[in-house]
Amino acid sequence: MDGQLPIDTRPWPVRRDAALHDQTMQQTIGVVTKRLANAKVTAYAAYPEANHWRQRAVEVKRQSIRQLEEHLATFTQQVESHGGKVHRATTAADAIQTILEVAQHHQVRSVIKTKSMVTEELELNRALENAGIAVRETDLGEYIIQLAHEKPSHILAPALHKNREQIHALFDQDALVYHTEPPASEDIVALTQYARRRLREEFLAADMGVTGGNFLVAETGTVVLITNEGNADMVTTLPRLLVSVVGVEKIVADWSGLIDVIQQPALSGVGQRLSSYTTLVSGTRGPDQWEGPDEWHVVLLDNGRTQLKDTPFEDVLSCIRCGACLNVCPVFRQVGGHAYGSVYPGPIGIVETPLLTNFEVLPELPSALCTLCHACGEACPMNIDLPGHIVQLRQMKQERHMNAIGVTRSYRWWARFWATPHGYRRSMRWARWGQWWFVRHGRIQSAPGLAGGWFKTRDMPPVASMTFHEWWDRTRGKRQ
Amino acid sequence: MMSEEEGRSQTLQLFATCLIDLFRPQAAMAAVDVMERRGATVEFPTAQTCCGQFSYNAGYHREAADLARHWVAVFDAALRRDSQARVIALSGSCAAMVIREYPSLLYHDALDRGDSVDEAERWQERAERVGKRVIEFTEWLAHEATAELPTSGIGVTYHNGCHMRRMLGITSVPETVLQSHGFSIVPMEEADQCCGFGGTYSMTEWPVSTAIADQKLQALGKSREMGAQCLTSADFGCLAHLSGRLSRRRDPFPVVYIAELIALADRGPVTVEAVQQMAQHKEEG
Structure with a gap:
């Protein structure tokens, strides 16, 4: 079944122009993506076995997806034998309904969350807030964009587009609302200290925790969370009620597989050998344990994922959300994440958004x-x-007739002419004859049709008065 | 300089690419000069048109396959006349299209047109066979025994085309070749970043494409401060994009195709004036 993804309804040209005119965002995103991409290269260079382990991780992910249903069945059995409850959600709407039912059943009033792209995919915060439940993001980046009422602009670093000055302003405003002392300065330490102090209050007050999940280990029914802030430890242990929402593709068969994949997100995402904290959840609090939730629900989300199985796109389900593809993408570096209009930006978003929704949303990507x-x-x-x-x-898209008819015709005629030497030479003569309407100062400066876009910002030399073909015919033709 | 492999002259079939043929024929003329100076016999299969990458990348695979079949037929015929001959491509990107994309494109297109699996496989094998004999110009040049030329001191910054780098894995070869011909290489910041061209992407999505080009020109600005006196590349598509943008910004900075620089160095000591004159694109009758 097709998945459902939330989108920015502004048309692409509006999103694009907003991005291209936001110089602060462009500058910030340019600096940070370069830093992350370079950190990855440096980390690989300093780690001789990096590629060996990466290759093993690829095999583990591919193998896990091939046996997806078997592993999910084992996972479910294990979680339920440790006091948890597993729910399968076919679509985003199913997942939302399940989570709201759990929250309402326990009269939950406030929720704390770890960073989770899947909950962005569900627009879970909005659903909870509409039901009168307060939500607090506890990942620093997510916390910042929550204060700004924005969405993540990057899979791994949600507030990548914000600079220190902007973050300081958001925290100052938050301090006014909560009658607390604002950050001492714009300094990174001061800003982090402020978030730490504020979030501590929220951790202690919340009655439900919500996490995503980086990996699911089938053999022990374990949800694995990796963070650099340790907030997942608090979210999974402080509230009495815990909900973990995870995409089905996060499954691995066993712990040896987990060991093979666990370092990959941090290694490729931020150039770190391993993330600072690894949080493992395998069940509810036992009778002789003093930490952990009384009740644990795991929502396994499909939302269009399993329809990619056994297709040429199956490898997409191996994505570990490291963001490496975003960091190196020249388009992402110019327009940032919001311009994509999808929860998943960058190259992986371009591929996943139409695939999960069967081209229902954002077909321009x-x-x-x-x-x-x-x-x-x-x-x-x-x-x-x-x-x-x-x-x-x-x-x-072309096969489904999703392109403008004029564009399709241009490509057809182009191929028709250029598939024969005669047509090629004829079209060249026409171009040479027609181009003089558009030449200024020896350069072509405008053109009709498909080529018109080029000349909005760039010139082109005219078609040569003697092409290479003609030069060859004239000077060498006889020798052939 | 007149090197001959195994005592006989090698035959090179020139794949000039449509962009160079139409918009910068001097680049192909220079390449012919460079190859002939090194003792090669250059042939130009005159039925060649375009590799079809524009259509392929835009998702028009049937149209691309029409052009690809023509390309394979033309060069297959040319190569069959001489079992040692190779195809010299004046673009890393077009070479990558032929070498990396043709076999599966022609296979799938044959099936889509209702041909038998056997027929589809024949097209695939034919594309693979021809593709194995395609070599990008600078890579060919790097294997030629060239006497080190004295340094001209001309600072050149080199743009590494994305497909040449990532699909053919050619990274430092062109710079090495430039150095051995007396040019000094001025590095380009973020050299692995795209110039924003992307074939028809530059037309359909010109605002983003231009923003990426401007980023590249900013990096070029730094290379210029460090002494670069000209920009070159082994891909004319990227150069057309960047020089087109420079021209619109009324910036006269010289941009020349790599074979033109090599041909210039072959003819004697290179001067900045000669490079500038070459870049100014003066046409002969």
Whole structure:
């Protein structure tokens, strides 16, 4: 069944122009993506076995997806034998309904969350707030964008587009609302101290925790969370009620598989050998334990994922959400995450958004946000064929008649003429004859049709008065 | 400089690419000069048109396959005349299209047109066979025994095309070749970033494409401060994009295709004036 993804309803040109005019965002995103991409390269260079382990991780992910249903059955059995409850959600709406039922059954009034892209996919915060439940994000980046009433602009670093000055202003405003002391300065330490102090109050007051999950281990029924802030430890242990929402593709068979994959998100995402904290949840609080939730619900979300199984796009399900493809993408570096209009931006978002929703939303993504430079394919630690998929999606759009008819006709005529030497030479003569309406100062400065876009910002030399073909015929033709 | 492999002249079939043929024929003329100076026999299969990458990347695979079949037929015929001959591509990107994309494109297109699996496999094998004999110009040049030329001191900054780098894995070869011909390489910041061209992407999504080009020109600005006197590349598509943007910004900074620089160095000591004159694109009758 097709999935449902929330979107920014503004048309692409509006989103694009907003991004291209936001110089602060462009500058911040440029600096941070470069820093992350370089950190990855440095980390790999300093770690001789990096590629060996990466390759093993790829095998583990591929193998896990091939036996998805078996592993999910084992996982479910294990979780339920440790006092948890597993729910399968086919769509985003199913997941929301399940989570709201759990929260309402326990009269939950406030929720604390770890960073989770799946809950963004569900727009869970909005659903909870509409039901009168307060939500607090506890990942620093998520906390910042929650205060700004924005959405993440990057899979791994949600507040990547915000600079220190902007964050300081948000915290100052928050301090006024909560009658507390504002951050001492714009300094990173001061800002972090402020968030730590504020979030501590929220951790202690919340009555439900919500987490995502980086991995699911089938053999022991374990949800694995990796963070650099330790907030997942608090979210999973302080509130009496815990809900973990995880995409089905996060499954691995066993702990040896987990060991093979666990370092990959941090290694490729931020150039760190391993994330600072690893939080493992395997069940509810036992009778002789003093920490952990009384009740634990795991929501396994499909939302269009399993329909990619056994298709040429199956490797997409190996994505570990490291963001490496975003960091190297020249388009992402210019327009940032929000311009994509999808929860999942960057090359992986271009591929996943139409695939999960069967082209229902944002069909412009594969065509409008990729130059096909192949940087993403090179960066992806999971060997996902992102450039190949983008070309394939463009072809699918064409087959489904999703392109403007004029554009399609241009390509048809182009191929018709250029598939024969005679047609090629004829079209060249026409171009040479027609171009003089558009030449200024020896350069072509405008053109009709498909080529028109080029000349909005760039010139082109005219078709040569003697092409190479003609030069060859004239000077060498007789020798052939 | 007149090197001959195994005592006989090698035959090179020139794949000039449509962009160079139409918009910068001097680049192909220079390449012919460079190859002939090194003792090669250059042939130009005159039935060649375009590799079809524009259509392929835009998702028009049927149209791309029409062009690809023509390309394979033309060069297959040319190569069959000489079992040692190779195809020299004047673009890393077009070479990558032929080498990396043709086999599966032609296979799938044959099936889509209702041909038998056997027929589809024949097209795939034919594309693979021809593709194995395609070599990008600078990579060919790097294997030629060239006497080190004295340094001209001309600072050149090199743009590494995305497909050449990532699909063919050619990274430092062109810079090495430039150095051995007396040019000094001025590095480009963020050299692995795209120039924003992307074929028809530059037309359909010109605002983003231009923003990426401007980022590249900003990096170029730094190379210029460090002494770069000209910009070059082994991909004319990228150069057309960047020089087109420079031209619109009324910036006269010289941009020349790599074979033109090599041909210039072959002819004697290179001067900045000669490079500038070459970049100014003066046409002969």
